[in-house]
Amino acid sequence: MSKKFVQAITAIDEDFAQWYTDVVKKAELVDYSSVKGCMIVRPYGYAIWENIQSYLDKKFKETGHENVYMPMLIPESLLQREKDHVEGFAPEVAWVTHGGNEKLAERLVVRPTSETLFCDHYSKIVQSYNDLPKKYNQWCSVVRWEKTTRPFLRTTEFLWQEGHTVHATAEEAQEETLLMLDTYAKMCEEFLAIPVIKGQKTEKEKFSGAHSTYTIESLMHDGKALQSGTSHNFGTGFAKAFDIKFADKDSEMKYAHQTSWGVTTRLIGAIIMVHGDSSGLVLPPKVAPTQVVIIPIAAHKEGVIEKANELQARLATVARVKCDTSDKTPGWKFSEYEMKGIPVRVEIGPKDIENHQAVLVRRDTREKIVVSLDELEIKVAELLEDIQRHLYEKALAKREAMTYTAKTMDELKENAQNRPGFTKAMWCMNQACEDKIKEEVGFTSRCMPFAQEEISQTCVCCGEKAKTMVYWAKAY
Amino acid sequence: MSKKFVQAITAIDEDFAQWYTDVVKKAELVDYSSVKGCMIVRPYGYAIWENIQSYLDKKFKETGHENVYMPMLIPESLLQREKDHVEGFAPEVAWVTHGGNEKLAERLVVRPTSETLFCDHYSKIVQSYNDLPKKYNQWCSVVRWEKTTRPFLRTTEFLWQEGHTVHATAEEAQEETLLMLDTYAKMCEEFLAIPVIKGQKTEKEKFSGAHSTYTIESLMHDGKALQSGTSHNFGTGFAKAFDIKFADKDSEMKYAHQTSWGVTTRLIGAIIMVHGDSSGLVLPPKVAPTQVVIIPIAAHKEGVIEKANELQARLATVARVKCDTSDKTPGWKFSEYEMKGIPVRVEIGPKDIENHQAVLVRRDTREKIVVSLDELEIKVAELLEDIQRHLYEKALAKREAMTYTAKTMDELKENAQNRPGFTKAMWCMNQACEDKIKEEVGFTSRCMPFAQEEISQTCVCCGEKAKTMVYWAKAY
Missing domain, CATH: 3.30.930.10 (Bira Bifunctional Protein; Domain 2)
Incomplete structure (x- = not known):
């Protein structure tokens, strides 16, 4: 399901x-x-x-x-x-x-x-x-x-x-x-x-x-x-x-x-x-309306719902937490909360209760972590911080991997066709070149960044003396 | 000024x-x-x-x-x-x-x-x-x-x-x-x-x-x-x-x-x-953006501004507080904050500092209260509560004093002309009577209150059997 x-x-x-x-x-x-x-x-x-x-x-x-x-x-x-x-x-x-x-x-x-x-x-x-x-x-x-x-x-x-x-x-x-x-x-x-x-x-x-x-x-x-x-x-x-x-x-x-x-x-x-990914939304913990969802496993077994509610009360001290005790199957719930991008899922079932543990599942990496119930609050709080940091680092690494340079119009066109992302290239600050790049390459100028670099000394379009570096890209 | x-x-x-x-x-x-x-x-x-x-x-x-x-x-x-x-x-x-x-x-x-x-x-x-x-x-x-x-x-x-x-x-x-x-x-x-x-x-x-x-x-x-x-x-x-x-x-x-x-x-x-009153707005403390304003007196004298700022920091723990150290005269500031309806004014001058006291002035009653600086937070907090309660009680007493009854159209008209406020009167629930009251008296029906009373047994307008009591009034 x-x-x-x-x-x-x-x-x-x-x-x-x-x-x-x-x-x-x-x-x-x-x-x-x-x-x-x-x-x-x-x-x-x-x-x-x-x-x-x-x-x-x-x-x-x-x-x-x-x-x-x-x-x-x-x-x-x-x-x-x-x-x-x-x-x-x-x-x-x-x-x-x-x-x-x-x-x-x-x-x-x-x-x-x-x-x-x-x-x-x-x-x-x-x-x-x-x-x-x-x-x-x-x-x-x-x-x-x-x-x-x-x-x-x-x-x-x-x-x-x-x-x-x-x-x-x-x-x-x-x-x-x-x-x-x-x-x-x-x-x-x-x-x-x-x-x-x-x-x-x-x-x-x-x-x-x-x-x-x-x-x-x-x-x-x-x-x-x-x-x-x-x-x-x-x-x-x-x-x-x-x-x-x-x-x-x-x-x-x-x-x-x-x-x-x-x-x-x-x-x-x-x-x-x-x-986001193919399972849906992935929310950074700080902006997530619900940061943790608790899902009871084999909820009909004695004590499971009670324990899930108890964990909710405990986790409410460190996170925005929800406990889903509805009669949908756990599998259905997993998918639903993955779709909604809730950062951490806590699974608690009869075996977990027996072993005095819970299973934490990260939305971002899908990693499963078994934790002792004694350490639940501290582990969840740490995990939320780690997810927040990891999402940023992942996005930054991805952007860096998708940021290219170009010194000529041919390179610019090559990037536009085959390398989705930003291209850093020099510009003479003449609007005619900006217009030409938009028309011929399909890139708009995103900005002249505060953090300037010298990719080359001449405008990527006209070859005249460059005055600034620009981030170029296709844009929403 | x-x-x-x-x-x-x-x-x-x-x-x-x-x-x-x-x-x-x-x-x-x-x-x-x-x-x-x-x-x-x-x-x-x-x-x-x-x-x-x-x-x-x-x-x-x-x-x-x-x-x-x-x-x-x-x-x-x-x-x-x-x-x-x-x-x-x-x-x-x-x-x-x-x-x-x-x-x-x-x-x-x-x-x-x-x-x-x-x-x-x-x-x-x-x-x-x-x-x-x-x-x-x-x-x-x-x-x-x-x-x-x-x-x-x-x-x-x-x-x-x-x-x-x-x-x-x-x-x-x-x-x-x-x-x-x-x-x-x-x-x-x-x-x-x-x-x-x-x-x-x-x-x-x-x-x-x-x-x-x-x-x-x-x-x-x-x-x-x-x-x-x-x-x-x-x-x-x-x-x-x-x-x-x-x-x-x-x-x-x-x-x-x-x-x-x-x-x-x-x-x-x-x-x-x-x-409100003739000096302007009067805000209940709970809804007031600023609950307390501190005004230094003889602010050019050594230590006054410093003391005013110190009191601000102390009062910030119990109220939304502002300290006005601008170069306007204290009299001008009094009027301005009265106009804005700020519930409590705190005056602090050289003599107050010498006597280890401050003067509190209520916006609602204009009462001045001299308090020891040792008790400042507790007195201000109490005063805010008292003002909130007093404003409600005053408004309630006023409404009660301005609530009348009528058993006949003549009484209703008399109230409309000479007694601003609510009139409680019975109604047969026929819209013709409601329309007639609006036309001849100038009152609209405000509501059929949950707390019903039996003012009389007949409709104030047509004299038929009454079905409900209505609050009538001129309205905004």
């Missing part, structure tokens, strides 16, 4: 896209809704998001950020205030044209992002250097009209947080931009066990209206890159468009410097595609 | 509506946005909402509920599935007609509530009694096109939670409906210090599509009632419209029984209007 359940999903290396769809459905992360491109985030998927929220919200507050809530509707005229911004977003928004039974005098967009609302508000509440900095964040959903969608990765509506800050100086804004990028990077690496490349986006790939955009990029199992979080320095661009000025200490009126930064439910897609 | 700041708001008994508007603005709870009828919830207002969320979310989870996220857009055809429901909501929804640059084949509404989406989802995931109950909750915002709006009380968009559950039996659904009503009532009374009347809505006032609606009603300072939370038993009405059927233990296919229940940011309006 265990086998049958597992075989219900496509093997990961047979058809990755189908495997992904199978996992999100079978692990009960999402369901499709009756609105095209919008997903229902089911309890198990939402619980993962709540853990991410709770980790980040704490970090945001520790660094002096406050949560607010802005309206979900934006008047067309407000969206149009910043030229680049409206050009970037107008083609992909949902338009509200009627309220109740009446046609609206001015159309409204369902927020695709809230810079314009935050800026409008800041222009009213920021007058003096004493009012600065303002460091606000909002947890909400946004809507972007997408033609092709995939759960978590690209949906018409998605959940996210958007931070928006205002500062007196350019230095402070840049510091904030990088601090938040770092917060995201740490969250990915320490909490989600996903290694990331930190760097700057090219002019072409930066956010509509930003002065500069920074990104963390991660690598999925199939060798495609996923932009996993971005942090933007707006300079004074939005402040000028929205007239956000303040009287500085020297009494001069100055434009404020702004940032914005965000991560989305896309991170759940990253967790699936970095750690 | 203190006086000036306070005088900036209207006195509470001079113009209650203007006082309310002044408080929400001056206490920095909200700001108006550029979208008519939509408000910006500022950090201080949002922090109050976060405390309410965190209280309720814990209770929901303890009683087996799980959070999910449904799309914010609903296809017109889905909204129309349940007849009463669409009639109730269609006149007040926002319509999305275009996505990107294209006109949509089917119009979408921005959710005014999500019954239809939950039902559609439940119809897919509920097959057997083994799948029941499903107890889901969602934190989100909803949009209802309102003509006249007031911050927190009635806005085009507002934040709320909506619980939606499915059960195998009518008994279980009714139990859930009342359990959640009780959860809301406890939250109001124990956390927000707001006494409530629990009861059932009349047929006329019940939720569109519900079998029965239960409510908690509270009384504001001006004698108007505020519906503060509702819990609905849907019976099998939605299940029939959405085909939510399950194979029961006896193998028969049966329609499921459903409930829904919600509270909104309107609760913040209730806190303001129940506890």
Whole structure:
């Protein structure tokens, strides 16, 4: 029965896209809704998001950020205030044209992002250097009209947080931009066990209206890159468009410097595609809603259910633990919790009770470990830490093995065709070359990493003098 | 300076509506946005909402509920599935007609509530009694096109939670409906210090599509009632419209029984209007983002700031505490934190330090209490408890003093004109009488309370035999 359940999903290396769809459905992360491109985030998927929220919200507050809530509707005229911004977003928004039974005098967009609302508000509440900095964040959903969608990765509506800050100086804004990028990077690496490349986006790939955009990029199992979080320095661009000025200490009126930064439910897609396998989801313990599941073996035998419940109570002191005493077979339960990626399974049966032991099974390596019941809490806690570390190390080793270099267009094409992953190659910073690489190779520039290397001295495309190293890849 | 700041708001008994508007603005709870009828919830207002969320979310989870996220857009055809429901909501929804640059084949509404989406989802995931109950909750915002709006009380968009559950039996659904009503009532009374009347809505006032609606009603300072939370038993009405059927233990296919229940940011309006005074907001300690503010007196004197910071560190072990060492005058700070309703102010100056004491000032009674620094933590903790209790008792006494009875239409009219508050009066359960009372008296039926009394034996309106006692009032 265990086998049958597992075989219900496509093997990961047979058809990755189908495997992904199978996992999100079978692990009960999402369901499709009756609105095209919008997903229902089911309890198990939402619980993962709540853990991410709770980790980040704490970090945001520790660094002096406050949560607010802005309206979900934006008047067309407000969206149009910043030229680049409206050009970037107008083609992909949902338009509200009627309220109740009446046609609206001015159309409204369902927020695709809230810079314009935050800026409008800041222009009213920021007058003096004493009012600065303002460091606000909002947890909400946004809507972007997408033609092709995939759960978590690209949906018409998605959940996210958007931070928006205002500062007196350019230095402070840049510091904030990088601090938040770092917060995201740490969250990915320490909490989600996903290694990331930190760097700057090219002019072409930066956010509509930003002065500069920074990104963390991660690598999925199939060798495609996923932009996993971005942090933007707006300079004074939005402040000028929205007239956000303040009287500085020297009494001069100055434009404020702004940032914005965000991560989305896309991170759940990253967790699936970095750690998952052909049996389903594999969750890093820190983000797993349930870290340990206890499964009684031969549960009808006297004392087994009682012992399982006793172990649950004991383990609740060190982990988020669940005990499944339902009447499904153990094999069925094994498969179900493997599908859901629960890090540790504890098996307890009559023989185990007799030997004063339990069997621990790791989801990541399938390794079975017999432990004395005297040491249960300590062994489980150690195992969870080890799984968290192992998943990160495995993902990092995999990314390193899938990171290549190229000095010429031929090498770049060769990598694009035969070597899924990142390619590090030099670039002249001319957009014509970036466009040509996208067209001829199929790679987009993921970022100009902070950790630069000199792969060669010339641009991989035009052969002119190189100015920066870029991570190139196919991307989600 | 203190006086000036306070005088900036209207006195509470001079113009209650203007006082309310002044408080929400001056206490920095909200700001108006550029979208008519939509408000910006500022950090201080949002922090109050976060405390309410965190209280309720814990209770929901303890009683087996799980959070999910449904799309914010609903296809017109889905909204129309349940007849009463669409009639109730269609006149007040926002319509999305275009996505990107294209006109949509089917119009979408921005959710005014999500019954239809939950039902559609439940119809897919509920097959057997083994799948029941499903107890889901969602934190989100909803949009209802309102003509006249007031911050927190009635806005085009507002934040709320909506619980939606499915059960195998009518008994279980009714139990859930009342359990959640009780959860809301406890939250109001124990956390927000707001006494409530629990009861059932009349047929006329019940939720569109519900079998029965239960409510908690509270009384504001001006004698108007505020519906503060509702819990609905849907019976099998939605299940029939959405085909939510399950194979029961006896193998028969049966329609499921459903409930829904919600509270909104309107609760913040209730806190303001129940506890506030002419100096601004008065927050019950349990829901206050900051419970204690420390204000150094003669802060330029040696050791004062250091002592204030020391007290902050000590009080952080028993309360959410803030220390304001800014260069504003103490008088200005007193007024500002009174406006924000912070329950306890701690004053510490050179003379206090010399006498090894601090001055505590209660926001609710203005009472000053000199305490030895040795007892600071214990006294502050006691004071917070006392303020919480006192605010509840005061609100309860006020509601009792403002609750009247009527046996005739003349008495009812007399109360409506001269006695702001609740009027308890008997009713024959005929809607004609309810309509007539609304038209001639200006009272709506707030609820048929669980705690019934026999005010008289005949309906206050038609004189026929009475079937129930009703709380009548003018309402927000």
